[in-house]
Every structure is written in C-alpha cells, then in structure tokens.
Amino acid sequence: MFATHNDVWAEPLAAPEGTDSYWSYHRWPAEVVGIVAFGAADAAPPVVVVKWSDGLLVALHAERGDIAWTTRVQTKDSDEYWGRRTGTRTVYGDETLFSLYSARSGSSPVVISSGDTKVDAFDPISGRQLWSVDLPTCHGVDWTGEQVFATILCSDGVHTIHLYDAGTGRPAGTWVPPWLSASSTSAERSWIRWLTACRTESSECQGFQVRREETWRIHADGSVAKEPVVSSDIDDRIAGDVVVRRTDGRLTGLRRDTGDQMWQIPLDSRRVIAADAGTVYLLTSANDLACVDGRTGTVRATVQLPGAGWNAYSMYVTDGFVVIERVNPDARERDGDRSYYYGSRPVVLATC
Template sequence: MALTTGRRRIVAVVSVAVMVAVTAITAYRVLAPAEVSTTARGEYPAAAVREAGVVGRLPVAPLIVDGRLRVYAAQRQVYADGPVDARHRGTPYWSYRRWPAEVSGVVAAGTTVVSHWSDGKLVALDARTGQVAWQVDGPAPAEGWTARRTGAGAVWSPAGLFHTGTGDPPTLVVSGPERLAAFAFDDGRELWSTEVDGACRTDVGTTSTGRFAAVDRCAGPAVVEFRDVRSGEPVDRWQPPGVTAEWSVTPVGCVTEGVRCGGLRVTGPSDDGGRGWLLAADGPVAVPALDPSDAELTGEWVVRAADGVVTGGSARDGEEVWRRTDLGTVRIVAVQADRVHLVTETNDLITVDPATGAERSRFVLNVGADGVGWTPGAAYASGGYLALERLRPPPAPDADDQRYFLTSEPLVLAAT
C-alpha cells in the first residue's frame, strides 16, 4: 500500500513537472521576440492606368508604392496588397510582423519600404518581393504605435521618420528623443549620428535643398537649424526676423508630410496666418503669398482657396497667374507636383493644374450607398491618387474610433 502511494506521488510530481515545462515552452514561444516574414508568391502587380474617378474604399490608410502596390501599417505588422486600383483591400501580397515591438512609422522611396519600430530597429523591405533588404539599429522613437484605427498617423505622418525622396542617393533621417541619425536608403549604411535633446527640439523635415530642418530651443532663443542630409553638419541656424518669443514652424510644399519641403510658414501667437518663406539654396526667402494659412506651395506655384475664390501664382514674385470664381466654396486637401486637390461643401473632388488652374477632373466622392454626409479628415496624395479619411460630422477627435470615423471602411481612394 505504501509502495503504491509512493508511486502515485512520483507520477504526480512528474506530471506537474511536465506541465510546468510545457507551459514554459509555450509561454516562450508566444512571448519571445520574433519576426515573421511572408514574402510574395504571385507576380508583381502591373502599373495601373486608371481613368479619373472613385476607385473604392479601404479600412486602413495606404501608401502608394511604385504605382503598383498599397502598403499599410498595423500595430505590429507592415503589409501590402495590389494592384493599386483594387476596389477593396485584398489578400496581402506580402507581410512582415515583429513581436513584441510596435510599428512607429513607415516610409517608402522607389521600391524600398522602411519601417521604424518601438525598439529603434529599422527594417527595409523590397516592395517587389516583401523580402527583408536590410536591418539596422536606429534611434529609438519616443513612442511605438500611436495611430488610430486607419493607421494614417503611421504611414502619412510618421513621427521622427523623414527621407529625401528618390534622388541619387536617397537618404533616410531618423529622429528620436536622444539621437538623430541618417542612413543610406538603399543599403542601411549609417551616414552620421549625433546626440540631441528631444525635449527642446521640434522636427520640421527634409527640404528640397538637401537639408534637414528642426526648431532648436536648447541653447538660447529658438532658431531653425539646418543640417546637410548626407554629412549631418550644421550649415545654418536661422531665426526668422521680427518673431516673438513663442513661434512655431509648419513645413509647406512637401512631397509628403515632412519630406522634401519647399518652404516654411512661421507662426506666432498673434499672427493671422503667419509669414511664408521659400527655401532657397542660400537660405529662406520671404514669400508673402505663402503667409495665409490656407495657401499651399507646389513646386514654384502658390495656390490659395478662400472665400469662394481659388488663385494661383508665382511663389517667387507673388504675381497672380490665374483665378477661378466658379468652383464654389472649396478647400485644398492635398497637393502634388502637377495637381491640386480641392473638396467642395458637398464632397465633390475637383483637381486643377497649379500652373494654369485648368480642371483635370471633377467627380463626387461617393462610394456605394455611403452618401456624402461626412467631413474630410486626413488626406494623402501620390502618383495621381488621393486617399481621404471620412469623418462623422461634427468631427470629434477625442471620441472613440467608431464615433470618429464614418464607417468601418472610412478611407475613400480616388484616381485624379
């Protein structure tokens, strides 16, 4: 009897040990750092040739890459689908996941997609295949995933993540609370790195003149610091003339937010709009046409929509070149190098040429039976496409996503 009881105890102890071991192994597999790369198996989508009009609706915000793919971000995933003019989000063409790190931001240039993660890791993917092209340790961001449900904040305005476009050679600038660094976009080589105090600096972005701009308040009066993107060397510390003790800088004329910006708008606490500046090779040049907050810069042209009048003129001399009074009450939601996108009060999308004011397209931004009873939110334009968030009126930024966004597919995608 005692022997049987002893055997039972041994069996029980062994069983408990096995269960603990299995639980530990399972927990390790679930919680251990990991990355999963699912590369493309099908053919690379062809470049789309699409007539102007509504393409479809999406649940998440896309980056248009190479005119062929749409790239999206989630809390722990970067993925793509195609073709670019598909009516709905499709099965991922490729996908890349990491755990437990979170996506902080995503940018793309050419066929390279770079994601920045909460642990500072930079991961570059080849958009054509989804394969990892390179990985390096970059400056850790202030936060990980902060975007709302659509992910627009991670792909359209990623904090601390900037680049110089597809120029030769393209450069990636990464800013964190403690370090600022630049990397070669094609292979991830670190070009330069410097310690910074993020508590007294505000990033502005890269400029069309090959600089990286930031507002520096760390050592005395605030200045706009310009660094050479390739070397990291400070080339100018500029203080706007006549500014007050408190002022802010908004980049204008950017390819996407904070990328290759052609100008700045400096705004003080009592300014009506601000003061506009064109970024020239030898320093900022005052451009009064850019002073109003509703003025937009695209290349050498300034376009403004105010009081039912849309005008376009030269950024250099401020001379008005064209004027439209037949478009009704409109507002500019996005610009591209060769087009300006305006939305009417009834959510018609009108696209005009910034040099002439000629109308390129006009149509209602309605998808299915959704109607037009919504308010435009964040917007993104690239490659002749416009993606726009649709919000429930009146917009309630502090509300949950169900109240804030129009539907479960709040993004409307249009070809212009």
C-alpha cells in the same frame, strides 16, 4: 501601404474589400511608429522602411515584403502608434522617420531617423549608415528639406533651426526669425512653424511658415530666403511655381516669384485642399475630388468618390496619388473607431 499597431502590409492598388494582401509584416509587442517608402531607382528595387517603438529599423522589399536589412536606432519618448484603425497618420505623417527621394531632390535617396538626442541617416537600399549627429535634449520638431535635414533646437531660450546636409550630416547653417531681439517675449522666442510644399507630411519640404504672414524657403545649400509672395493664411498651398490661395469663395493662383495673379476660379470646396508640383486637389461640396491645373486654374478632372455622408479628416498627396481619410460628420476624437470612421474602408485612394 497600410499599418496598424503591430502590422504593416501592402494591397493591390484598386483592391476591393476582402482582397488578400500582397504581403504583411508583423511584430509584437513593438508598435509601428514611422514608415517611409522609396520607389525604384536605376537598378534598385522599391523599398519600405519601418521604424518600431523598440528602436528596430526594418527595410522591406516593397514588392515582396521580405526583409532587405535591419538596424537599431534611438527612439523618442513620444514614439508610439498614432494611426488609430486606418494607420494614415503613422504611414503618411512621418514625425520621427524622414526621407529624401532622389527623383525629387536630385540627390541619392536617404532615410533619416530622429531620436531624443541622436539622428541617424542610412542608405535605404543597402542599409549602410551615412552619418550620425548628436543633439541636445532640448530638441524639437524635425523635417527634411529638398537636400537638408532640419531640426529646431532651444538655443539660449530661443527656438533655432539647425540645418544639416542630408548626404553627409555636415552642418549647413542656422536660422532664427529676423524680428527676434533681446527684448522679444517668451512667446515670440518659442515661435511655431508650419511646413510648406512637402512631398509627404514632413519630408522634402521646400520651406516653412512662421507667423501667418511670413513664408521662408530653404535652398539646397541650407540658406534660407523669404518667399516673395506674402502669405496671409497658413492654408495657402504651393503647386510648383504657383501659390494657391482661397478667399471669399474664390480660388486664386499667384506667381510664386512676383505675386501676380495668374488665374481665379469660383471655389466649390469644403475645407480640405492639397497640392503637389503641378496640381491642386479640392474636395467639393458633393465629396468629389476636383483636380485643378496649378498653372492655368483649369479643372482637369473630377473624380467621383464612393459614398456621400462623410467628412475628410485628412488628405495626403504624393506623386499624383491622393489619400483621403474619411470620418462620420459628427465624429469626435474621443469616439471609438466604429463610430468615428466612415464605413468599413474609410481610406480612399484616388488619382487624376
């Protein structure tokens, strides 16, 4: 799946440069602001749901590209296309459109759209609206847990997580850091969170981190519990029941429930690291993709990636597929796309 400002399209999985797309969908002047995908489930076909800057939500049959359903939703003032030439930040970043996919969450699939003051949830197959929640204007970042929708609201000047059941929209609880008090500073009241163990960037996240030493897990019922293993770095990754940590040239796997060390291996890696339910993915110093078994630390495979003189700007992992966005070594954010990205096809898709 690919996107630019006004287009969404699909290509064959291992398409060489110049291959025609399976299908494409174009709108103008509206811009693509969010994309989520749902695989086939039971008799339901795979679906791609696209959110546009004018508030149109369009569901496309993933295999054919024809429209399954459309509806209108509220947008955010910040809704615009952020993907530059490759579209990866928009396709995989899900900052305004979120999913719960039944294969992982154990519940019916749900697509959730977040606006400035309203959140709407739909059945991605039929387009039937499941629920709607009004939110105050002081409404911050959103994401989904494995069976809840989470949003940060400003309550009496304190950032507070509000949780809603993803299937019904019913309130499932609230949470603030336990160390906050009446004497907390303004900066402490405006605490920042980092998401952990997400299926995509902000969807189906098992938990979140506040400060660098506190990791919390959101359970299916909306309750929040502190993870037993203290994380000292936001670069820790969770691979199933293993916490993966990088320290002093080593990669270490720790039991998630006790913190006991399970394995340790030398780390020949650049900064980029990602994980899914059972595998840790490392970009080696030679720009090869090393796939490490999360439970044993064994390198299961090393995938040679094309080209050598590039850096990885981002790496996304979903269901065993790894997407790497490549930039030139001296690339700067303000550079134009021609000098910023590596080669004519800067996005690499790999699997172990």
